[in-house]
Amino acid sequence: MxxxxxxxxxxxxxxxxxxxxxxxxxxxxxxxxxxxxxxxxxxxxxxxxxxxxxxxxxxxxxxxxxxxxxxxxxxxxxxxxxxxxxxxxxxxxxxxxxxxxxxxxxxxxxxxxxxxxDRPGLMSTMPVIGKDAGFDMLDLGANADNKPEHLVNYAVLGTFYAQKVRGINTPRVGLLNNGTEETKGSELTKKAFELLSAEPSIHFIGNVEARELLNGAADVVVTDGFTGNAVLKSIEGTALNLMGLLKSSIMDAGVKGKLGAVLLKDALRNVKNEMDYAKHGGAVLFxxxxxxxxxxxxxxxxxxxxxxxxxxxxxxxxxxxxxxxxxxxxxxxxxxxxx
Structure with missing residues (x-):
């Protein structure tokens, strides 16, 4: 190699x-x-x-x-x-x-x-809380504007990657949306939902909301590049700020806080590891x-x-x-x- x-x-x-x-x-x-x-x-x-x-x-x-x-x-x-x-x-x-x-x-x-x-997508594997496995999300910014057909393309690409590289036999594909109902979303997501539902090569489970991503709502999440990039940076920023807040709270709590941190050292390390998206590798232009x-x-x-x-x-x-x-x-x- x-x-x-x-x-x-x-x-x-x-x-x-x-x-x-x-x-x-x-x-x-x-x-x-x-x-x-x-x-x-x-x-x-x-x-x-x-x-x-x-x-x-x-x-x-x-x-x-x-x-x-x-x-x-x-x-x-x-x-x-x-x-x-x-x-x-x-x-x-x-x-x-x-x-x-x-x-x-x-x-x-x-x-x-x-x-x-037609449009290769930028894809990352993101962490899922409480599980070793993560979820693949694309597009994360390779294309700011997308057509519904592109999101179907991303679903096929994400499914293929999840199967061949991550070893998931039948990856669940979710469409990122502002609600789980079929009628929710923009014209782009409504049309994409229709096309994804009819795509035979994927296991489409419907719409997923951003708040459920880290809970493992789907194995592959597809969206347009603008939205995907915004969501990715929100997740990264939240993780970094949460760890920073936790550290500063411990340091500001005096002797009791520091003693508590020592006792919770292993647990805190596990939290940090779970939120560390870097351990899943880089972003693939797939x-x-x-x-x-x-x-x-x-x-x-x-x-x-x-x-x-x-x-x-x-x-x-x-x-x-x-x-x-x-x-x-x-x-x-x-x-x-x-x-």
Whole structure:
């Protein structure tokens, strides 16, 4: 397995990225890592050069760069070179913590989408309270505006990922809405509900509300990219602020509070672990010809290692090739029926 890593992407690059790679390669001796970026900076954090190849470049895409222009103009940027390696078959997947829009553009314009998929979706696996499993949600911002047909496409993609990568035989698909009734929602969600109900390749359970997501209301949740991104950031912000409030409350409670925290140490650690969405890996731009994975710009080494574990599972299950075969079969069937 060969993973192309944009070592210069993210707020803490290349330190956090390379340190995360060092953690991951101990667990996965079958992965060859290609690190793209400034060689002298990357080497500072490489503690073992086995499985590591550094491809030097001085150019990188910044967080404030306009995505499409950056991809087209910065031909030797670390992210662009990593995407080119995937396109040309020299790597099997690309991972970056850099500019999200630029990675989406690189995925679409360089790696390329699978035939039959009009709009690849940005998907993350989010935590479910009290369970080891989470739920897959898309689109999380790859497309701000969507048609009802796109949400059906996301449901098929999410179902495929949940089955092949997460091992769920019959994933429950829910449509994010402002009520569970069939008649609720916008024109987009009403039409999407109708189409999802008629889609034979998914197990559609109807509308789900945002307040029920972390309770495991569905295994796959589909929505438009604007709404999905807003919900994702609300969940992340709530989790971070809740942990911050809990910590400050303990510190402000004096000796009794600190003593109580010591006694509840294991329980508090479990709460933190359950709310840690990073352990589920990064966001996948699913529907492309190879895995394209994005993680937070402020990510640390452990989150990088979790994301590499996720990529390893995707490559091990050969989920993209299976998805290509699925859509080729579907397209062939549609052509045959039309004749």
């Amino acid at each position: 060969r993973i192309a890593v944009d070592a210069m992407g993210g707020d803490n690059a290349p330190k956090a990225i390379v340190e995360g790679v060092m953690l991951a390669k101990k667990e996965f001796p079958d992965i060859a890592f290609q690190l793209y970026g400034k060689e002298n900076e990357i080497k500072k954090y490489v503690t073992d050069e086995s499985q590591i190849t550094i491809i030097h470049t001085d150019e990188k895409i910044n967080s404030d760069d306009e995505p499409v222009k950056a991809i087209r103009r910065k031909k030797t940027a670390s992210m662009v070179l990593a995407a080119q390696a995937v396109k040309e078959g020299r790597a099997d997947a690309i991972f970056s913590a850099g500019n999200t829009g630029a990675l989406l553009a690189a995925g679409l314009f360089i790696v390329g989408r699978i035939k039959g998929i 529907g492309l010809k190879a895995p394209v994975i994005k993680t937070h710009g402020s990510t640390g080494p452990e989150a990088v290692a979790y994301t590499i574990k996720q990529i390893h599972t995707m490559l091990e299950t050969d989920v993209v090739a299976q998805l290509v075969a699925h859509y080729e079969t579907t397209t062939a069937t549609e052509v045959s029926q039309s004749e």
